[in-house]
Amino acid sequence: MTTSMNRRTFVKGSLAASAMAALAACGKKGSTGAAASGEATGGTLNYYINNPVAIDPYDLEEDQGMQVGYQLFDALTTYDFDKGELIGLAAESWDVNDAADEFTFHLVKGAKFHDGTTVTSKSFKQGWERIVSPKTSETHASGIGYHLAMVQGYSELSVGDATELTGVTCPDDDTLVVKLVQSYADFPFVCMHPALSPVPDCAMDDFDTFFFAPVGNGPFKMDGKWEDGQQINIVRFDDYSYGDPAIIDGVHFNIQKDVQTAYTEFQAGNLDMASVPTTQLKDAISQYGESEDGSTVTPGHQVLTGAELSVYYLMLNVADETLKDVDVRKAISLAINRQAICDTVFEGTREPAGGIVPPGIAGYVENSWEFSKYDPDAAKALLDAKYPANADGMRGINVALTYNLDGDHKAVMEMVMADLKAIGINATSNTAEWSSIVTNTYPNADFQIGRLGWIADYPIMDNFLYPLFATGADNNYGKYSNPAVDNAINEARAIADDKEREAKYQEIDKTIAADMPVVPLFYYKHQMVGSSRVKYLHIDPQKLIMMDKVELEA
Structure with missing residues (x-):
């Protein structure tokens, strides 16, 4: 969803x-x-x-x-x-x-x-x-x-x-x-x-x-x-x-055009529930009190900050000439300082993603993706042999990031681009209206790297692995295809025992992680x-x- x-x-x-x-x-x-x-x-x-x-x-x-x-x-x-x-x-x-x-x-x-x-x-x-x-x-x-x-x-x-x-x-x-x-x-x-x-x-x-x-x-x-x-x-x-x-x-249901407008209405006493703009979250907690369990509003504990079954990630077009190289994909992931994004853009209200499957899903394994972490030295080492840095530290690798300018996306992408530059990858922006991106750009695979988010339709690993990574799946915009993954998903779906099925999906997750078709950035919270x-x-x-x-x- x-x-x-x-x-x-x-x-x-x-x-x-x-x-x-x-x-x-x-x-x-x-x-x-x-x-x-x-x-x-x-x-x-x-x-x-x-x-x-x-x-x-x-x-x-x-x-x-x-x-x-x-x-x-x-x-x-x-x-x-x-x-x-x-x-x-x-x-x-x-x-x-x-x-x-x-x-x-x-x-x-x-x-x-x-x-x-x-x-x-x-x-x-x-x-x-x-x-x-x-x-x-x-x-x-x-x-x-x-x-x-x-x-x-x-x-x-x-x-x-x-x-x-x-x-x-x-x-x-x-x-x-x-x-x-x-x-x-x-x-x-x-x-x-x-x-x-x-x-x-x-x-x-x-x-x-x-x-x-x-x-x-x-x-x-x-x-x-x-x-x-x-x-x-x-x-x-x-x-x-x-x-x-x-x-x-x-x-x-009071329909407002954006979060800031709605929050202003909330502060004026016209709404009982509203989203809080990221830059005002700390002040809101100070004023209204934070929920004791992160998910329940009670008097004096009114700000919700609990975990969601959702992940924000960068989708990589694996058919692109530059991104066909798995080492480039891994280096991009290793270059990004997820914790800094969570702390700087979201004031600590997000959690760095160590994989595509978020906490709260049965089968979740903490930091299950080896390259979904911050290690710029390792990123450079992956690129040195094939893409040596010139005197300016750049390697002749050029990528464009596709995203919309709503909300906090611009701030996130600017930090990503700075991190990529630090390892010698030149990244530029390709911005557009979200409606155009999801109806034209992504379905036509007309991008190199695009930002996306995914929240569970139903709380199972299959709902993250199949729609995003199965060959030809509707939301597999990066055109990733691995017959071993496709076959393994079909095998997992047929397993009646819950624990055995869960273990099978964990194996599939590891296979996908080794191919690095996307770059998980952070998990969402309320x-x-x-x-x-x-x-x-x-x-x-x-x-x-x-x-x-x-x-x-x-």
Whole structure:
């Protein structure tokens, strides 16, 4: 999943629970952190977001729209970060065959959509087909159908040669059977993504109406429609089927153009939750107090700085003549002082990345990538034989860094360029609007080095290794290809035992690290603040909030 700045390429991800077992639903999604008091009721949370790409499951591809969609829709499964396990949500349990290529989900019976109609297995099937079919909308293409790429019939439906996902069947209203084209023991993790939520029949009748005022099965329902660039209002759904009704009355999503504007509104008392500009984070902590666990807002402990399942990295075009040389790629990585970037640009609120997989993902190994560290002497040694330095210390190696100027990217890239110059590599800037970069520059591989970020779609190693490094994968913009990696990922997906599968992914991670197709720079952390009105609010490592559990002062 991408962030608001990165769109589809920021942030995707998993802690593996046994896919071979049938798991019971717990009646709530995500993690709640420390127990809420249960005393406060009612009120409306005023929450800042940028203008989203979509709030309809049809195109939930970035974190701003995802926050809204997460409140409106419930998928089959959810991840409990407190317990460290995948649990049921709209599905009360599921079974998987021995080959891990067929999954049978048993739905919560009698669950209701916001329009009063019943959630059935057909609701999931049509929701999934809706995000894959190119015929769903003539004006807005979905960017998230790839989540279902392993389902039988995806290839045909995605190009318009079929009208259904043949691998998804509905034996009865409460049973959904999914047949995959290959083994994938972690598939129930994919099913936690809000994009794979069910949709009622009205979604199939009028795309534009549903897109701006979607009807879901989650704890909140729309109050009016999304006013593009202005606001989105949601209110409690009293007939919520998968847990208790929300504590608060609703949420007012206040759409602002940027973080600074939103923070100014927060300081004026007009918002209850906002992002904090990096340069003001220390002052915010001093004024509002830091969250005790980094992820939970309580009075006097209102600034969130906890870890996220996300990584900021440089993507290297391995087909480029200069970057074909693995020693050049390794030297670039060794030249960059990640700690200095974290300390200087982010005032210590980021953590240097020792690999592409962030902490919090099962299988994470600290500093797993040998060359993802700062060692300029080693970088020079790698280059000396083939690219000797001239009298000015330069080696005739020229690279261009592609990035957008929003946020802190310019400051990060300037430090990267200075570090590269220090080892004799001449680096220049190639800046553009982010929308142009992600729609034209990256898909066409028209770059040498490009900055990207990635946050877990679902918290598994596969969600970092497959989309970024599998041959031909949508987000593998650097055109990296290693048949050994491709084969090993397919083998890992078929392993039923969690620990064995985790160990296999760790081996794959080492193989990729040796090829150095990207340069991990740092792991993200939350950077948000709540107002004194917020009695309790918890954000999980995927930046999602269970707003039905939020408590506000009366």
